Amino acid sequence: MTIQNILKDSNYKLTQFKKEQIEELENxxxxxxxxxxxxxxxxxxxxxKDIKLTPEEIVRQLFLIQLHKDYAYSYDRMQVEFIVHFGTQKKRADIVIMDRIQPTVPYIVIEVKKPKLKEGKEQLKSYCNSTGATMAVWSNGxxxxxxxxxxxxxxxxxxxIPSQNQSLKDILQEEFNIQDxxxxxxxxxxxxxxxxxxxxMEDxxxxxxxxxxxxEVFKLIFIKxxxxxxxxxxxxxxxxFRxxxxxxxxxxxxxxxIFEKAKKEWSGIFKEDETIELTASHLSVCVSSLQDVKLFNSNLDVIDDAFEYLVNKNAKGEKGQYFTPRYVIDMCVKMLNPQEHETMIDTASGSCGFPIHTVFxxxxxxxxxxxxxxxxxxxADKKEDRALDYVKEKVFGIDFDKKTVRVARMxxxxAGDGHTNVLNMNSLDFDRWDENTKNEEWMDTYFDGWRRLKRLRAKKGEDRAFNFDMVMANPPFAGDIxxxxxxxxxxxxxxxxxxxxxxxxRDILFIERNLDMLKxxxxxxxxxxxxxxxNSSDKHIRDFIAEKCRILAVVGLHGNVFKPHTGTKTSVxxxxxxDRKLCPKKDDYNIFFATMSKPSKDNSGEKIYVKNKDGSNRLDHHDHLIV
Incomplete structure (x- = not known):
């Protein structure tokens, strides 16, 4: 019996198949x-097993031959009459090609049943959505x-559709670069x-x-x-990352x-054997959520809010250590006016806002x-040698929290093209800094930064006093030592x-520690x-400060600045x-006092952005929102 005899009273035609494929089936x-x-x-x-040939089965068998001969899919990667679940109801997909890496997961669903395109497509959609298959094919021959x-x-x-050795990317030949x-x-x-x-993404x-x-979010941002x-x-x-x-x-x-390449080029943030723990399906959703976000911008502030949320979610706030808003950091940097020849350290660096903005x-x-x-x-630009020399030799950060140190190092x-001097140490417990050098894992990660930091000691072999030009810090102000x-x-x-x-x-001891770090x-x-x-009980602290240095300014911050984590009122x-030459000691001098006249956040801790007259958000020259 010939194929034409079987098809003579049906709507199926075989014009989509090659002559030799039809002959193979017929023989x-x-x-x-x-x-x-x-x-x-x-x-x-x-x-x-032996299957009775119907018009529909002929098209299915020819499609199996075509998938094998033209697309190089092996028969053991295909399934026929694949069960698709819809709650308690079960249906069957004609042909399913299983995923190469996860052989239990459908990759392509193929339907050869319906002679009417619209009905076939609706059935395909339901099968794909139920199985998670990436592609769908409808054919009547x-x-x-x-x-x-x-x-x-x-x-x-x-x-x-792609062949065995291709991906859909090869078929689509889409291009998407940084300009896009x-x-x-x-x-x-x-x-x-x-x-x-x-x-x-969490929801x-x-x-x-x-x-x-x-x-997992840290890894994804690192990769992107x-x-x-x-x-x-x-x-x-x-x-x-798309x-x-x-x-x-x-x-x-x-x-x-990409993660493996990034770990190799930017070492010391993740362990060599660290892997992505998300399942393939969960990762796919996360990539789709992040792929149209540009993380690099003029000052990396895009990711500040995200990491503040993530780190505080991991109980950083319980230690009274809160991320400093970038507008506060920018104010401090501008007022201290760092120069290329000067060294700078943050002794409670968190995500390193002060060092990074000093660098910028x-x-x-x-x-x-x-x-x-x-x-x-x-x-993201390639840095000039002068710029790299500055970040490599002049800027440092110290924090005792491993999670935030990893964020800061990243x-x-x-920002520094592979250079960082961010160290995981307890700034206050300087007597035990040298113990870190006995830890091989710590030295593998922090050796270069530690070596550079030691050069700035005021006295060789001692870690109490250093010769930094500047200290900028927002030390923890909850909890006692x-x-x-x-x-x-x-x-x-x-x-x-x-x-x-x-x-x-803690914050009281940090005052003295920071002053010891300064030349x-x-x-x-x-x-x-x-x-x-x-506070009257803190007069001895103010006397200590006045004895050691000249008070240049006190800037009162709004009570909402560190919300939603704390409503503690703060000042800079x-x-x-x-110094005999740079700052001769005197008893009477002017001090600059200022307070924030407008809140930067509302009472719930959400940022308040500058508006245009029409009520829309005003953007800066980089198209970023302005707090």
């Missing part, structure tokens, strides 16, 4: 004697159409924040993914920053590959001196009668609780250490 037909007479059969190479499932509500027609991302950046076009996008997948949300930088510097043709039509498992394989401020001065114009991708490495061993190393650990106290506020004539900006400036203290 394998045999007859079986049934009660109703003889019937044509074929041995299905997928099911490995005469017409074949291919679709890419971009989301449950949108199936995009595509010219073909600048135009599409949803932070600008949709006026969204990265923090809100991460909150949406959609992360909260129920069984992973450490901080760690690396990808943007590579493309900005023309090391890649297209951005790779789903170009890959299956979930193909996408995860690609993202993991000095870089702008360097670039202006060299006649180079900064771009809107300032942080931002510093990216109770260890007598530490308290006995500080003058401010004593009572007014000279006896040592049993406990002292004579050095400048300091530090955020302190308002009570230190006016700016001083200069007495």
């Amino acid at each position: 394998s037909i045999f007859e079986k004697e049934l009660k109703s007479g003889k019937a044509p059969y074929i041995t299905c190479k997928v099911r490995n 005469e017409q074949t159409v291919y679709y890419h499932r971009k989301d449950p509500n949108y199936f995009e027609p595509i010219p073909d 991302l600048i135009g599409k950046d949803i932070l600008k076009t949709q006026k969204r924040s990265l923090k809100n996008i991460i909150l949406d 959609e997948v992360l909260a129920n993914a069984g992973v450490d949300v901080f760690e 920053l690396f990808d943007e930088l590579q493309n900005t510097r023309k090391r890649t043709k297209n951005l790779e 789903n170009y039509g890959e299956s979930d498992s193909e996408l995860k394989e690609k993202i993991c590959s 401020d000095v870089w702008k001065k360097i670039y202006a001196d060299m006649g180079i114009e900064e771009s809107h991708l300032f942080t 931002l510093n490495i990216i 109770k260890e007598s061993r530490i308290l006995h190393r500080y003058e401010l650990g004593k009572k007014s009668n000279g006896k040592y106290q049993t406990k002292v506020g 004579s004539g050095g400048r300091m900006a530090v955020v302190l609780p308002q009570g230190r400036f006016n 203290l700016i001083v200069q250490k007495w």
Whole structure:
């Protein structure tokens, strides 16, 4: 019996198939004697059993041959009559090609049943959405159409499906580089924040993914920053942190590959054996959420809010350590006016806002001196040698919290082209700094920064005093230090009668520690609780400060500045250490006092942005919102 005899009363045609494929199928037909007479059969190479040939089965078998011969898919990667679940109801998809990496997950769903295109497409959509398959094919032997499932509500027609050794990306040949991302950046076009996008990701997948949300988002931002930088510097043709039509498992394989490259180039942030814990499907949702966000901008402030949320979510706030708003940092940097030859340290660096913004401020001065114009991708640009020398030798950060040190190191490495002097140490417990050098893992990560820091000691072999030009810090102002061993190393650990106290506020000891880090004539900006400036019980602290340095300014911050984490009222203290030449000691001098006249946040801690007359948000020259 011939194929034409079987098809003669049906709507199916075979014009989509090659002559040799039809001949192969026809040559394998045999007859079986049934009660109703003889019937044509074929041995299905997928099911490995004899199947009665119907018009629909002929098209299906020809499609199996075509997938094997033209697309090189092996028969063991195909399934026929694949069960698709719809609640308690079950349906069957004609042909399913399973995923290469996850062989239990459907990759392409193929339907050959319906002679009417519309009905076939609706059935395909339901099968794809239920199984998560990336592509769908409908064919009746005469017409074949291919679709890419971009989301449950949108199936995009595509010219073909990929072969065994291809991905959908090869078929689509889409191109998307950093310039395309600048135009599409949803932070600008949709006026969204990265923090809100991460909150949406949490609601959609992360909260129920069984992973450490901080760690996985940290990895994704790390990978995406690396990808943007590579493309900005023309090391890649297209951005790779993007789903170009890959299956979930193909996408995860690609993202993991970028992660390995990034870990190798930016070492000391993740362990060598660290992997992405998100499942392929969860990762796919996260990549889709982040792929149209441009993380690199003029000063990396895009990711500040996101990391503040993530780190505080991990209980950083319980230690009274809150991320300093970038407008407060910018004020301090401008008032201290750092220069290219000067050294700077933040002794409670958190995510390193003070060091990074100091770097940017000095870089702008360097670039202006060299006649180079900064771009809107300032942080992704290849840096000049003078700029690199500055970040490599002059800027330091110390923090005792490992999570925030990793965030800080990432931002510093990216800003500084692989250089960072951010160290995981307890600033107050300087007597035990040398113990870190006995830890091999610590030395592998922090050796270069530690070596540079030691050069700035005031006395060789001792870690109490240093010769920094500037200190900028927002030390923790919750919790007390109770260890007598530490308290006995500080003058401010004593009572007014000279006896040592049993406990002292962290921020009080940080005042003395910061001043010890400064050389004579050095400048300091530090955020302190308002009570230190006016509580009668803190008079000895104010006397200590006045004895050591000249008070240049006190700037009162609004009570909402650190909300929603705390409503503690704070002020910025700016001083200069007495020096015979740079700052001769005197008893009577002017002090600059100022207070914030407008809140930067509302009572719930949400930022208040500058508005235009029509009520829309005003943007700066980089198209960023203005607080």
